[in-house]
Amino acid sequence: MSKEKQVLSVPPSVQGVDRNLDTSLHPEAIDVRNLSFYYGDLQVLYDISLRVPERSVTALIGPSGCGKSTFLRTLNRMNDLIDGTRCTGECLVEGQNIMSPDVDVVLLRKHVGMVFQKSTPFPKSIFDNVAYGPRVAGERTRSVLNDLVESCLRKAALWDEVSDRLHTPAMALSGGQQQRLCIARTLATAPKIILMDEPASALDPASTDRIENLIGELCANYTIVIVTHNMQQASRVSHQTAFFFKGRLIEVGPTMKIFTSPTQKQTEDYITGRFG
Amino acid sequence: MSISLQETRVSFRQGTDSLLRRRLLHSRVFRVVCLLLTYSSLGILGILMGSVFWSSLSRLAPDFLSNHYSMNPVRCGILAGIWGSFWLVMLTAAFSIPIGVGSAVYLEEMASDTWLVRLIRINLSNLAGVPSIVYGILGLSAFRPLMLSLQTVFDGTRVVNVMGLFRVRILHLEIFDGSVLIGAMTMSLVILPIVIIASQEALRAIPSSIRVASLALGATRWQTIWRQVIPAALPGIATGVILAVSRAIGEAAPIMMIGVLTVASMCPGGIETPLQMLQDPTRLIAVPFDQFTAMPVEIYDWSKQPDPQDRFTAVAAAGIVVLLLVLLLINAAAMIVRARAGRNTQW
Numbered sequence: 098m099s100k101e102k103q104v105l106s107v108p109p110s111v112q113g114v115d116r117n118l119d120t121s122l123h124p125e126a127i128d129v130r131n132l133s134f135y136y137g138d139l140q141v142l143y144d145i146s147l148r149v150p151e152r153s154v155t156a157l158i159g160p161s162g163c164g165k166s167t168f169l170r171t172l173n174r175m176n177d178l179i180d181g182t183r184c185t186g187e188c189l190v191e192g193q194n195i196m197s198p199d200v201d202v203v204l205l206r207k208h209v210g211m212v213f214q215k216s217t218p219f220p221k222s223i224f225d226n227v228a229y230g231p232r233v234a235g236e237r238t239r240s241v242l243n244d245l246v247e248s249c250l251r252k253a254a255l256w257d258e259v260s261d262r263l264h265t266p267a268m269a270l271s272g273g274q275q276q277r278l279c280i281a282r283t284l285a286t287a288p289k290i291i292l293m294d295e296p297a298s299a300l301d302p303a304s305t306d307r308i309e310n311l312i313g314e315l316c317a318n319y320t321i322v323i324v325t326h327n328m329q330q331a332s333r334v335s336h337q338t339a340f341f342f343k344g345r346l347i348e349v350g351p352t353m354k355i356f357t358s359p360t361q362k363q364t365e366d367y368i369t370g371r372f373g
Numbered sequence: 374m375s376i377s378l379q380e381t382r383v384s385f386r387q388g389t390d391s392l393l394r395r396r397l398l399h400s401r402v403f404r405v406v407c408l409l410l411t412y413s414s415l416g417i418l419g420i421l422m423g424s425v426f427w428s429s430l431s432r433l434a435p436d437f438l439s440n441h442y443s444m445n446p447v448r449c450g451i452l453a454g455i456w457g458s459f460w461l462v463m464l465t466a467a468f469s470i471p472i473g474v475g476s477a478v479y480l481e482e483m484a485s486d487t488w489l490v491r492l493i494r495i496n497l498s499n500l501a502g503v504p505s506i507v508y509g510i511l512g513l514s515a516f517r518p519l520m521l522s523l524q525t526v527f528d529g530t531r532v533v534n535v536m537g538l539f540r541v542r543i544l545h546l547e548i549f550d551g552s553v554l555i556g557a558m559t560m561s562l563v564i565l566p567i568v569i570i571a572s573q574e575a576l577r578a579i580p581s582s583i584r585v586a587s588l589a590l591g592a593t594r595w596q597t598i599w600r601q602v603i604p605a606a607l608p609g610i611a612t613g614v615i616l617a618v619s620r621a622i623g624e625a626a627p628i629m630m631i632g633v634l635t636v637a638s639m640c641p642g643g644i645e646t647p648l649q650m651l652q653d654p655t656r657l658i659a660v661p662f663d664q665f666t667a668m669p670v671e672i673y674d675w676s677k678q679p680d681p682q683d684r685f686t687a688v689a690a691a692g693i694v695v696l697l698l699v700l701l702l703i704n705a706a707a708m709i710v711r712a713r714a715g716r717n718t719q720w
Contacts, residue, residue, distance in 0.1 A: 175589060180486065207591035217586040220605055233592040233600065279586070286591050 111313035116352040118336045123150030126320035132186035154321045156331035159341035173209035210288035214295040216275035218267035230286035253281035273304025293323040340364045429690035441638040446684040456640035457665035464557030473568030481576040501566035509630025512559025524548045551632035554661040564617040571613020575606040615707040625669035635674040637666035
């Protein structure tokens with residue numbers, strides 16, 4: 098046992114997450130270099146540099162308005178949808194700068210999927226929700242879609258609950274089921290990276306638990322970046338934690354280190370609940 | 374001790390507070406005034422409908438629907454008006470739905486916020502308020518020359534040389550000035566702003582989270598609009614379109630400007646029953662270019678007929694009853710569409 102002072106009692110991690118992982122040894126899935134972001138004249142991200150290792154979970158924490166969600170959305174260019182946004186710096190995915198103007202955002206978003214805070218099932222059947230991504234990409238063969246829908250629902254731990262009613266409206270599912278459906282829907286586009294924007298913040302503890310365990314399972318095959326307000330959650334599900342404050346990346350490191358021996362005073366204050 | 378308690382006791386009994394009594398009186402008077410205003414207009418409407426129905430009784434018979442115009446009020450019918458209005462509305466819908474919904478999709482989903490787009494958005498509601506007679510003049514000056522040039526092209530004497538290989542004689546089409554086509558084009562102008570505004574509102578009611586989620590799954594903007602936004606907005610769009618179409622059925626002024634028949638004893642394309650449409654579908658080609666009349670135009674004409682015994686009043690009243698019934702049916706359809714939509718959409 099280390100002699101470092103323990104600033105927070107860290108809860109046990111979910112299965113499949115090693116919080117002492119030496120992330121520098123992993124090949125990187127995302128490499129952000131000197132990223133700054135502006136809404137019009139207002140700068141919201143200052144010179145962010147962050148490596149996200151492959152097949153791991155990176156948690157972004159920080160108080161409201163610190164820029165972590167904005168940062169997450171730059172990773173699949175969802176901020177493009179907002180008028181008057183501007184970005185400098187580089188963000189390398191698969192060795193390509195995704196900020197470059199010749200990047201096709203449709204191809205990028207297939208590779209970098211996203212799950213939102215509010216579950217947003219389409220007003221269609223469960224099957225059609227999961228099959229939507231492959232269908233817009235041109236897949237029409239029924240048997241392929243059937244197999245894909247089943248495997249994605251299994252991966253999202255939803256198959257057993259919905260296998261007998263795949264063609265009923267997705268809107269009729271419970272909140273937790275809807276969110277797992279959204280994860281299944283994202284998996285169906287076969288992404289390598291999944292961005293999650295507070296995926297469990299609107300769910301009850303039992304559903305949250307299921308989502309967290311699911312993240313632990315998924316990180317064996319996917320790279321996950323998750324924004325969360327819940328620090329217990331960050332400490333449970335992530336290999337690496339990044340602390341954002343006022344648009345700056347204050348500190349990033351293995352989750353165990355951030356939660357037990359942060360090097361920055363601001364990180365320690367936030368984690369111990371002195372502000373935020 | 375007990376005496377002082379009694380003095381400070383609060384009374385909740387009615388009428389204790391004179392100021393409050395006056396305030397309550399005001400409130401009650403206001404309620405009665407609002408109630409009177411509501412029911413008086415309803416009552417007047419009821420009286421009007423009742424009197425129209427009453428005066429129509431002497432002509433309201435099945436043969437009123439199947440007879441043509443006649444100088445004899447006892448045999449005069451609205452058949453030509455029904456078919457004329459039917460084709461007019463069909464063609465108007467065919468023009469205004471794609472253009473209107475397309476414009477709404479562009480303005481809501483695609484256009485960036487430039488001064489031109491803002492100008493269009495603001496002026497749409499102004500356009501919806503423009504008197505329909507103005508659109509009639511517009512149709513007359515803009516579409517009638519088009520008709521005239523079509524007439525010269527399809528007069529049956531013109532021969533086209535196709536690439537120097539063979540010569541083709543352009544078929545002869547009977548094209549009339551006040552045709553269904555130009556009427557529908559003019560009527561489309563009248564209802565386009567309404568269709569666009571209704572469609573815009575339906576599109577705006579779709580939560581943006583649906584669009585964002587679709588885009589995040591690698592859908593293009595076109596796929597997002599076509600597969601998510603429009604299907605979700607369709608009930609709202611359909612309601613708006615149906616109500617706009619019902620306005621087109623009731624309008625007389627714009628099509629009178631372009632010169633429809635008032636005294637008509639023919640139906641467009643010679644189609645007088647739905648069966649004839651199936652028996653001889655080639656007649657459909659002639660429909661858009663044929664002359665026509667419409668229900669409100671006929672009603673207007675009947676009400677102007679000089680008749681010493683006032684017998685055409687009953688004909689006009691019967692026409693109004695038929696027109697109102699059609700409008701009622703259309704509005705009922707809109708309500709059904711809306712009710713169905715409400716059942717499926719909970720975000």
